[in-house]
Amino acid sequence: MSTVPADEVFTVVDVGGTTLRVGAYDPRSGVLSRVRRVPVDGIQRTPDVPVPILQQWVVEQIVREVAVHTGGRPPRALGVAFAGPITAAGLVLAAPTVWGRRGDPLPLGELLTERTGAPTVVVNDLTAAAWRYAATEPGDFCLLTVSSGIGNKVFRGGEVLVDADGHGGELGHWVCDRSPDAPLCDCGGRGHLGAIASGRGVLAATRRAAQDDGAAFRGSRLAALCGGRVEHIDNRAIARAVRAGDPFATEVLRGTLAPLAQAVAAVFASIGVCRYVLMGGFALAVGEPYRRMLVAELRRLGCFGLGPDQIDAMVSLGVADDDHGLIGAGRLLAARTPVPSSQGAS
Numbered sequence: 001m002s003t004v005p006a007d008e009v010f011t012v013v014d015v016g017g018t019t020l021r022v023g024a025y026d027p028r029s030g031v032l033s034r035v036r037r038v039p040v041d042g043i044q045r046t047p048d049v050p051v052p053i054l055q056q057w058v059v060e061q062i063v064r065e066v067a068v069h070t071g072g073r074p075p076r077a078l079g080v081a082f083a084g085p086i087t088a089a090g091l092v093l094a095a096p097t098v099w100g101r102r103g104d105p106l107p108l109g110e111l112l113t114e115r116t117g118a119p120t121v122v123v124n125d126l127t128a129a130a131w132r133y134a135a136t137e138p139g140d141f142c143l144l145t146v147s148s149g150i151g152n153k154v155f156r157g158g159e160v161l162v163d164a165d166g167h168g169g170e171l172g173h174w175v176c177d178r179s180p181d182a183p184l185c186d187c188g189g190r191g192h193l194g195a196i197a198s199g200r201g202v203l204a205a206t207r208r209a210a211q212d213d214g215a216a217f218r219g220s221r222l223a224a225l226c227g228g229r230v231e232h233i234d235n236r237a238i239a240r241a242v243r244a245g246d247p248f249a250t251e252v253l254r255g256t257l258a259p260l261a262q263a264v265a266a267v268f269a270s271i272g273v274c275r276y277v278l279m280g281g282f283a284l285a286v287g288e289p290y291r292r293m294l295v296a297e298l299r300r301l302g303c304f305g306l307g308p309d310q311i312d313a314m315v316s317l318g319v320a321d322d323d324h325g326l327i328g329a330g331r332l333l334a335a336r337t338p339v340p341s342s343q344g345a346s
Contacts, residue, residue: 010333011066011075011118014125014325015058015082017097017148018044021322022065025079025330027337030135032327036069042098051103058098059108063115074117079333081128081325082108083149085166090122093166096186097148121333126153126169127160128328133277133318134158135331142273143318144171144264146290147280149186150194152263154273171267172198176259197260199235199282206252207233221246239285253286254293261297268303268314279318291315 008028014021023035039045041057049057066075084095090109109122130143130153140156150172154161162168172194173187182191183201195201210217210230217223217230222241226232241249264276283290298311306314318324 008076010077010079010330010337011069012326012329012333013062013066013078013080014128014322014329015040015062015080015098016125016325017042017083019322020061020065021326022069023323023326024069025326025333027330027334030327030331030334032323032330034069035323035326036065037322038065040098042095043100044097047100051099054099055103055106059106059111059115062112066112066116076118077333077337078112078116078118078120079128079329080108080112080120080122081125081329082122083125083151085170086122086124086127087166088164090120091166092122094187096188101186101188119337121329121336123329123332124151124153124162124166124169125325126151127162128326128332129153129279129324130155130160130328131331131335132324132328137275137277139275140273141275141277142264142267143277143279144260144283145280146197146260146278146283147199149200150198150260150280152267154267154271156271156273171263174263176262193259193263197256199280202238202253202256202282203233203235205256206238206249207231209248209252216248220248222249235282235285239282239287242286242289250289250293253290254297257290257293257297261294261301264294264315265298265301265303268306274306274310274314276315277318278315279324281322284317284320287317287320291317 009024009026012023012025019037020040021037024033041061042054083097085093092106092108109120112120126145134155142152142154144152152171153169174193175191176193177191183195184190185192185195207230221244225237225240238249242253295312295315299308303311
């Protein structure tokens, strides 16, 4: 296999709540290569560090990882997918899963352009991922991620529906539980969809159910995977138990899917998007059982004008890798950056 010259590829970075990924994207072939993954220097590793320091650490980490990736040379162009709402100018407005509940907006695009010497595009991680799926989806679609948080983006008419100030695609912060003891979201609010139906939300709900009904938990497949210890329950074990048909883990997950189905039904009813692609570490770890349970909830709610088979066809699983943001950032850069080739960018 021939090596693509460094000055003909883009450097792409994906900063999530737990993992930072960096890779090379060839805009001529659409091939992603040389991917490196490291834990993010954020709130998950050091929860007691003040937000301004975490922001500084994350910027330093991105600059450091880009330099390692390029051998110290400025990238041809840098695309960054980031877990939080982003303005068109690359200003990060919030990042609950990266540095916590509060903090001043961070001009990440400007900082990275200065520090790396490369033209930089910073977009929300789901915005980037939507560009990946735009290459294979024949029409408009809504991308849903269920991982450490919940997010969504609608791709319609060749663009992601987000305004210049970064608003849109934040279903994870829809308040669906107004009770005073509703689960606490990473952003500090209570009862948000992400606090209930994300991987973290499902984990918390499963641990509560195991404590409240010890007999059911002890007789479950999940308990066997966790040595019977509630504190040993994790998302990997929950996914394995659900895939194995464990009634205990399945019922807990089903309960968290009800508000997610309500959100999907509302998006459908309001703007008529008929395709929903599921991605994110937790949803894809559970796989087809997750999709079937979400479809069952949508059928129970009803989607006005659609029959059961049409509702089933609405929901599909995304690609079972964690390269969504990297590939999407590369495709977005390709759409915005001239390619030194007669082929151009796809």
